[in-house]
Amino acid sequence: MDSSLLQVWHAASGSPFVPTVGKDSQFLVGFVLVVLGFLLTGTFALNRTIINLPVLGIPASLALAIGVVYMFCGVGVYKKERAESRRTTTPISPPLFRAVASSTRPLYQLLKSISFTNKLHVEITESGLRFAADHARVMQGVAHWNKNLFTSYTTNFPSPPPARDGSNSDSDDADEESPTPTFQISLPAFLETLQIFGAADAAARQAKADVDPYRSNLRNYRPDAFSHQTLGMSGTCSLSYEEEGGHFSIVLEEAGVKTTCNLTTYLPEAPEDIPFDIEDLSFKIITQARWLLDALAEIAPTSPEKLTIVASRKEPYLRLTSAGGSLGSSSVDFAKGRDLLETFSVKERWIQTFKFDVIKSATEAMRIASKVSLRGDRQGVLSMQFMVEVEGTGLSFLDFRFVPYAEHEDDDDEDENDERGEGGGDRDENGMFD
């Protein structure tokens, strides 16, 4: 169906047409009028005078004309009306959320960077979509799809029905009083679906590369002047969430194919964030995400188990040390702090140890981001915030939070210089993450 027609349909649902004569009585009224018309015509034919013309003749013709119309309505449209009325008994409410994008690439990239779990926690807000992934409660990644990534973005949240929604989304959004739809979906399925968009185009390009060996050698990766993207026939990707508990559906339309994917939604299970005390920061460092990626790439080959992060006021300012690998350990210093670190403020020496694999799950984010802000609070929670520049639509942010290994021996203070970086300045609050 044409989408504009559909919109007219939805718009019209607010003001339904009510006939002056009810649908059920139309047949009766029409029949009576027609019979009356015939009777009057007969009487008029028997006694045709000038006086009888307005008294009998004109009412007769009127009664016939109107009666016939009502007969049509009553008989001909009767069946259809039945079906129609059945359909309109369930009121068409606008979907809770609907968004249309012309490209899924930035969406995919942002989501890919938090693809370390199977289940994705989705929250729909007025300003965009918030995706949270959680790994064993020690790591959390949050990606935002800002509404300006979409060409159209509409939400239709039911105004304030707190009694009904209170039971569903219990304590997840404590900071907001108006409930926003939250649910969980399968992350790998979502990512694969987004990749269907453009798959046909890529296949066509591959086919062309087969034919033309010159292209396959040199410019396979370059944008093609004849791809659908460039020709402006790129198609659309629309996301919608009809009603609470319903499917999260993705409709991809492209090059003659229409793909509809309904993802089963699950009830959110562990929605609360890892507590990170932004008021009580121990350090804050902003640097290029690329350098952090390089540092991790340097450490990764020894396949370590743990990664210790040290932030200190003196050299080596920021140090990443691996431990527990079978091939020994290595460490990377960001010693030339002035060149490498954009912002550097350390309130106190901060040493924490994390599981290396957990930190490594953030490498995809480091790859696509331009800058990263590393922050640690006094409890030892590490926050990495990545700034991703999305072409044409401004900035997006990815948030990661990591919970460190709990330290049991609590002997050192942050001022003491401990070159091994063990047992740093953390407090007993760490026990809460056991």
Next chain:
Amino acid sequence: MRFKTDLKNIRTFSKLTAALNSLEKIAWVRLDDDTVRFTVIPDTGSQVWASLSVDLIFDNYHLQSAEANNTINLELPLGPLQRALKSAANSNHANLRLTKRDGIPMLSMTIHTITKEAAGGGGRSSTYDPDDPFAAETSDIFQQESLELTMKREREKVITQDIPVRVLHPDTVETIMQPKVREPDVHIQLPPLLQLKAISDRFTKLALTAAASASAGRSGGAANANPKLELSANMHGSLRLRLVTDTLDITSVWDGLDNPELDPSQLAVPLDEHPSTRFRLAGADKWATVRVDGKDWSRVLSVGRLEGRVIACFSDDHALILYVYVPHYDDASGEDCVTYYVSSYSS
């Protein structure tokens, strides 16, 4: 028994071989005076019967045998054939003949390639080139001139590729029959196969990820290693690909495809009684559905590289037959068709 031919349309032949090779390593090849037939019957999965006119891929075709129509049946490994065709792809001239080497029958492909390469430096060329076996002969007769030194010299390279084959006795192949399928319910022209393949492959991956996440949750539940895709078509130009798992329900629909007209003279039943007429009259909501194995289907779709017209015939809940018409570049005549028999899995 004699078989000798020159090859032409090597690229097409090579693509066909690659498509067949993805399904099964060994093919039965039947050569006779008019047609070349390639048949691939894997243990599980889809069968292929490719029937090509001799003119499509062969030139100067000589065939002789004791059978009627000079039929020769060969069992041919497709991998070596594909490799041989690959090295022949940029050749000037290649031929194929049946020979015997050390008592083993061989298909021997001789590939002539002219390579152009720059001649050596001026100083070297004026003397004999010890590596060049022809240098001694030629330079005696023709004194080389200096101008030729900067010219590019053409060299002919001859490669012979031997493919071991087995000659099959006519009795052994008599039992292999082309599958009989009832009249199709729906016939439809498929969208470009590469597009269909790209999307089908994504579906298969989706099914695998869904199965993986489900089995991870159940810890050791038998993961569905062979996901089944549901493929449907109607007589009103729509093709639908569908996958339903626990986590999602995904459907791709192609609209506006062509349902070719049937030729009444070719049909066993009158057109009015043909199942497709019933499906056409039943409206756009009447779908003929088959369930195909995702991986097998992907292999079948690799024939899309031939870029031919593809008609799919759906027998509801039973089988799917693809007719791939091999495009001719020189003349439009000929009925070269690769037929795929894909059986449907029960749900």
